[in-house]
Amino acid sequence: MTRTQPDLAELGWKPFFSSQLDIDDLTRLDPARVMAVHRGRLTVTGPEGPRDLPSHLPDAEDDEDRPAVGDWIMLDRDSGLPLRILDRFSLFKRRAPGTGRRVQLIAANVDTLFIVSSCNRDFNLARLERYLVLARDAGVTPVVVLTKADLADAPGDFAREARGLQAGLLVEAVNALDRDSLACLSPWCGAGQTVAMLGSSGVGKSTLVNTLSAGPDVATAGIREDDAKGRHTTTGRAMHRLAGGGWLIDTPGMRELQLTDAAAGLEDVFADVSVLAQACRFADCAHETEPGCAVRQAIDEGRLDPVRLARFRKLTAEDARNSETLAQRRARGKAFGKMIKSVQKDKRGRRE
Ligand SMILES: Nc1nc2c(ncn2[C@@H]2O[C@H](COP(=O)(O)OP(=O)(O)OP(=O)(O)O)[C@@H](O)[C@H]2O)c(=O)[nH]1
Numbered sequence: 001m002t003r004t005q006p007d008l009a010e011l012g013w014k015p016f017f018s019s020q021l022d023i024d025d026l027t028r029l030d031p032a033r034v035m036a037v038h039r040g041r042l043t044v045t046g047p048e049g050p051r052d053l054p055s056h057l058p059d060a061e062d063d064e065d066r067p068a069v070g071d072w073i074m075l076d077r078d079s080g081l082p083l084r085i086l087d088r089f090s091l092f093k094r095r096a097p098g099t100g101r102r103v104q105l106i107a108a109n110v111d112t113l114f115i116v117s118s119c120n121r122d123f124n125l126a127r128l129e130r131y132l133v134l135a136r137d138a139g140v141t142p143v144v145v146l147t148k149a150d151l152a153d154a155p156g157d158f159a160r161e162a163r164g165l166q167a168g169l170l171v172e173a174v175n176a177l178d179r180d181s182l183a184c185l186s187p188w189c190g191a192g193q194t195v196a197m198l199g200s201s202g203v204g205k206s207t208l209v210n211t212l213s214a215g216p217d218v219a220t221a222g223i224r225e226d227d228a229k230g231r232h233t234t235t236g237r238a239m240h241r242l243a244g245g246g247w248l249i250d251t252p253g254m255r256e257l258q259l260t261d262a263a264a265g266l267e268d269v270f271a272d273v274s275v276l277a278q279a280c281r282f283a284d285c286a287h288e289t290e291p292g293c294a295v296r297q298a299i300d301e302g303r304l305d306p307v308r309l310a311r312f313r314k315l316t317a318e319d320a321r322n323s324e325t326l327a328q329r330r331a332r333g334k335a336f337g338k339m340i341k342s343v344q345k346d347k348r349g350r351r352e
């Protein structure tokens with residue numbers, strides 16, 4: 001299949017980006033979209049086709065000044081070098097493991113997050129809520145995609161349960177192997193649109209990528225780089241061109257995303273709990289044994305499902321754990337080490 005180079009709009013350019021440029025910028029700079037980031041290099045695509053560039057930008061100060069897959073960067077027209085990253089309308093990021101407060105950028109300027117689960121034992125409301133919090137936190141519209149509908153007796157039941165999580169939540173049950181069955185996803189896969197995907201292992205993410213993909217990629221194909229041994233290796237693709245004209249970002253980092261600093265997302269996805277909590281007597285109420293707890297009162301009166309509160313607690317704990325600083329983590333590790341030692345001592349004491 002041959003296809004012409006995508007133009008700016010097809011690459012996902014929006015008025016949001018034009019509004020960040022002045023006349024002077026337009027005469028000196030060219031925009032390009034980051035298709036892949038790897039070992040200090042970028043693969044970008046602009047209307048002139050794909051290019052391989054160094055990833056360092058002149059004014060980079062902190063972690064968020066580094067280019068991520070999906071970013072729009074402005075290149076100097078003369079030197080061809082990247083000068084500036086345009087503000088992102090959405091961003092998936094995470095704390096880099098073991099580095100305290102350092103942030104790793106996963107994907108930028110994503111319009112829609114496909115939250116993938118399947119119509120079988122993988123289906124789990126707690127997991128869906130976790131992904132909904134991630135979507136909300138990144139500023140991306142979520143769509144729940146339930147695969148393996150063809151293997152389930154009553155796929156509608158799964159879809160109904162998922163829809164119950166949030167008013168207006170978009171849920172589609174599909175057979176990921178069948179292109180016709182994926183037609184319901186086309187509103188989010190059209191020209192210029194960018195999708196990312198989250199879901200546990202085996203739910204059908206790779207199958208979805210394959211079925212939705214346009215085939216051989218003009219925008220990213222043909223970029224080769226030398227590896228350490230001087231061999232040519234084709235750069236791993238992070239953005240897949242979709243048959244509908246849009247883009248799908250699929251990177252290992254995206255697949256491993258965890259909750260961090262997600263307080264705003266939690267408050268939104270669990271708006272029912274947050275609203276109740278405002279009426280608790282104590283601002284830091286843990287809704288356990290505190291007097292004047294409006295959340296527990298709602299449970300006693302049957303207005304809130306205790307299972308939902310338990311899921312909210314678990315996610316809040318995950319967020320707190322992932323958001324703690326390296327110093328806090330070390331302190332917790334030490335306290336835990338001390339406790340183990342004292343238990344071991346205690347056991348030895350009893351044996352002697
Ligand atoms: N019948 C049917 N099989 C499916 C569907 N979606 C996925 N499968 C099958 O399920 C298996 C797992 O699918 P994958 O696409 O590899 O799952 P994944 O989410 O990419 O898994 P990881 O790579 O481990 O993250 C494959 O054998 C697929 O063919 C579906 O909608 N219907």
Ligand SMILES: [Zn+2]
Nearest residue numbers: 280285287293
């Ligand atoms: Zn309370």
